[in-house]
Amino acid sequence: MDDLRPDAIPESSGSTSQQIVGESIERGFLGSSSEIALAAVETGPEGEASRKKLSIGAWLAIGWMGFIILIAVLAKTGIFTWGDPNESFVSCARRGPFSQEGTAANFILGCDSNGRDMLARLALGTWTSLYVAVGAILVGFSIGGLLGIISGYFGGKTDTFLTGLFNILLSVPGVVLALALVAFLQGSAETASKSSISPEVILIIAIGIVGIPLVGRIARASALSWTQREFVLAARSQGAKHRRVIIKEILPNVLPAILSISLLGIAIAIVAEGTLAILGVGVRPPTPSWGNIIAADRGNLFTSPHIVFEASLMIFLTVLSLNMLGDVVRARFDVREGLL
C-alpha cells in the first residue's frame, strides 16, 4: 500500500476527473504540447460519438496518414523519387515560397540553404521521422508494457520496486532524460566500437526509454484490475504457471488499453524527434528528418522561412491526424471500461 508514488492520487473518489489527473501525470514530461493529448483527449467531446460513423475530420486524418506513409515508402525504396535529397543546386539555395531571395523556378517547395530540393528532403524526411517515432513506440511500449504488467500482476515488493523506478524516471523532465540518454549512448557508441550504432537507433532507444514509465503505469493500472478477476483466479487454480496466466489471460486484456494510446504515442515521439533535433542531438545530416530540416535552417528563419515552415507543417498535420485518430481509437476501445 505504501508505494512510492510522489503524486499518488487518492483512490477513493473514482470520478472521471481523477482519471484525467492520473493521465496528466503520465503525460507532461516531454514538455511539448502534443503529449497533452493523452490528458486532454479524455475530456474530448468525441467520446459520445464513438459508435457513430467516422467524422470528415477522421477521414481526412486517415487520408493524410496514408498519403505520408506512401510518400515515405516511395522515397525510401526509390520506386518513385522526387530527385536526390542530397544534390545541391547553387542557383536554388535559400529560394522558395515567401523567401526574400525569391522563388525557385523548378522547385515547388524551394530549396534549403544548401540548395537541396525541399520536396525530396521532406519526402525522405517523412520516412526518417516515422521510422524513429514508430521504432521508439515499439521499444517503449513493449518494455513498458511488460514491466507494467509484471508490476500489476505480481504486486507486493515487485510492484513497489517497479512503480518506484517509474516514478524516479518520471521526476526528471522527459526532454532532459532523452537528451542525457542520447548524449550518453552516442558517447559510448563512439568509444565502444568503430561500427557504431546508427543515430536513428540511438534516438529510438532514447525516446523509447523515456516512454517506458508512461506506458508502464497505464499497463500496470490495467493489469492490476484484470488480475483481480475470477477468470485469472480460475486459471491459477487449474495450476497455470504465472507466465501462462500473463500471456494467455492478462496480456490480451491489457493490450487494447496500451494499443489505444499508441497512435498518440507516435505523435509524441514525432515531436520528441523534432525537439531533440533542435537541441542538436537528432538524426545526423545529411540524412533528412523533419526535425533536422528545421534544426539545420533555424538560423535562416527570417530570410527563408519556407524551409522551417514546410517541415513544421508536416509535423503539425501529422500530429493533428494522429491525435484525431487516437481519439477515435480510444473511444472505440473504450479503455475506461477495462479499468473499472
Next chain:
Amino acid sequence: MELTKLIARRAVQLVIVLLFVSFFTFLLVRLLPGDPTDIIIPFGTEAKKAQLRSDLGLGQPLYRQYIDYLGNILQGNLGRQYSSGRPVSELVAQSLPVSIQLMIYAQLIALLFALPLGIWAAYRVGSRSDAAINTTGFALLALPNFVVALVLSYFIGARWKWLPTGGYAPGWLDPIFDGTRSTDIGGHFNYMLLPAITLALGQIAIYMRLLRSDMIATLKENFISMARAKGISNLRILWRHALRPSSLTLLTVVGLNVGALIGGAIVVEVIFGIPGMGQKITLAIFSREYIELQGYVLVVAVLFILVNFFVDFLYTILDPRIRRGRSAT
C-alpha cells in the same frame, strides 16, 4: 487527528522518494564507463584529475561515496563546473529564477485565457462557440512548442518587429537568488513575453478542455439548479458557484505543469536564448560537464517532487470528500 497522520505518512513517502532520486543522480556520474575523471576532464592535468577523484571520493566504497554526496547536497554543495571552477550552486542560483519566472508567466497567461474560454464552452455546451473553442484547442494540442516558438518569432519578432526574439534581462526574482544582479523590469518583460506565450499556448488547450468537462458535470448538479431557482445571475453562478468545485482537476494539472516546466521548457529556452535551467542543462550535456549536469538534474527533480507533494496535499485539503475517503481506509 487524521490530517496530521496523513501529512506524516506523505512526508515519509516524500523523504524516501527524495533519497531514491538523489541516489539516481549519484549513479549518473558513477556509472560513466571507465575512469569518470577521463570523461569529465579529458584534457585536465593530473593534479586536476586527482582533485576531482578526491572530490568524488572515488577511492572509497560506494555507500561511503553516496553518504558523502548526500552530506554535500544537504550543505548546498553541488560540486563545481570544471571548465571554470565555479560552484554549481552559484550557476543554479543564476538560472533557476529565470526558469521559475518564465514558468509563472506562462501559467498566468494560460489561465487568463483558459478560465473564461473553458467556462464559456461549458455554459454553451454544444453550441457553435463551444465547437469553435474545442476545435481551436484541438489544433493547439497538435502544435509542438518549437513550431509555435518559430512561428511567433518569425511573425511577431521578425516581420512585425513587435518583440525581441532572443535575449534576457533580469526580472524581479533574479536579485533574490543572486544578489549581484540588477533588475530591468521593462526589458525583462519584453524578452519574456514571446517565450511565455509560446509555453502558454499549448497549456491553454488542456486547461480549457479539463475545465470544460468538469464544469459541464458541475452545472448538472442540484445546487446549481437551486441557485438558478433563487434567481442568481448566470455570471455569478458560473464564477462563484460552479467554478470552485470544477477547478480541482485543473488545479492539480496546473501544479504538475509548474513542476514539469522548471526544467522542461528546454526547447523554448534554447530557441529564445533564455538562460534558464533548460538551456544550462543542454550546455552541460554538450560540454560534458557531468557534475554540473548532475546538480541540475537533482535540483529539477527535487523541485518537481516537492511541487507534486504540495499539490497533492493541497488537493486533499481543498476537497473534503477525498480527506474523508482517505482517512476511512
